[in-house]
Amino acid sequence: MLAATASFALSALGLPDAEAVTRRVSTAPSGAVRVGAGEVAAIRTMTRTFGDAAAEYGGAHVRQLAVRYLTSSVGPWLDGRYSEATGRGLYAATSELVHLCGWMAQDEGGDDHHQGLAQRYYAHAFALAEEAGAAELAATALRGMATQAIDLGPRGRAVALRLSERCVDYADTWTKAGMILARLGDLDDAHEHLQHALDVHGLDRRRSRAIVLGDLGDVHLRQGDLDGALTVWSEFIDCADGVQSVKIADDLTDMRVRVSRYGKAPVVAELDGRAAVLLGDA
Numbered sequence: 001m002l003a004a005t006a007s008f009a010l011s012a013l014g015l016p017d018a019e020a021v022t023r024r025v026s027t028a029p030s031g032a033v034r035v036g037a038g039e040v041a042a043i044r045t046m047t048r049t050f051g052d053a054a055a056e057y058g059g060a061h062v063r064q065l066a067v068r069y070l071t072s073s074v075g076p077w078l079d080g081r082y083s084e085a086t087g088r089g090l091y092a093a094t095s096e097l098v099h100l101c102g103w104m105a106q107d108e109g110g111d112d113h114h115q116g117l118a119q120r121y122y123a124h125a126f127a128l129a130e131e132a133g134a135a136e137l138a139a140t141a142l143r144g145m146a147t148q149a150i151d152l153g154p155r156g157r158a159v160a161l162r163l164s165e166r167c168v169d170y171a172d173t174w175t176k177a178g179m180i181l182a183r184l185g186d187l188d189d190a191h192e193h194l195q196h197a198l199d200v201h202g203l204d205r206r207r208s209r210a211i212v213l214g215d216l217g218d219v220h221l222r223q224g225d226l227d228g229a230l231t232v233w234s235e236f237i238d239c240a241d242g243v244q245s246v247k248i249a250d251d252l253t254d255m256r257v258r259v260s261r262y263g264k265a266p267v268v269a270e271l272d273g274r275a276a277v278l279l280g281d282a
Helices: 002-014 020-027 037-057 063-078 084-108 112-132 135-151 153-167 174-184 187-200 206-222 226-240 246-262 266-279
Strands: none
Touching: 020 084, 020 112, 037 063, 037 084, 063 084, 084 112, 084 135, 112 135, 135 153, 135 174, 187 206, 206 226, 206 246, 226 246, 226 266, 246 266
């Protein structure tokens, strides 16, 4: 099943239809519901609400509600009447919601059914984002498919590389491509992509910057550069302080394990102690 979804991930690259929005604008029936900026704003608000709840309690608690909203409310709006500008906003907002449904399915279970379901959600999120002209959203969906392909092991490596290469075709996607390359073991390219994301794109969101720094520190260490890893991880802890994120907590724990072999160095002990405070272990 998962091997099949890896192939589906590649086929999904051909899903987007650049004329979908304009075609719907011109062919919508006169009796279709009228959609405006209010509906687009509602989707974004509901997506944030569902996302906050999923982050607090897990995807399994919220996914059915999100899917019901997607099918009962958003579906008719996609088939409604709207201007091209509103349509592109509608597609982009729906892409975010569909991607969230995919993330929640992936979070709900590691079995083939849930993972395959997540892959299909990601593919449709990608298609909607492409049709909306939302490059960052399209890249986010590609990253979801790529990380799943990585989890397949050697069978999914070629698929993950293809998807990560496609990520670079979009604006501001060096962070997503760098993380994928790091997981694939391509350390030199991963280093370049992650450092580029920090230097050029800035990453002004603390959570985003912290996650990139965590990955970059790991790349430094795997390249044999302990001093570079410790320097980056120190900044990582600065950014992570006060941020509530399972991903950051996992990265802090992973960092402590990786530096434990160098525990005699004073700077390592200090770093471990700061991480322990953030994790509530001190």
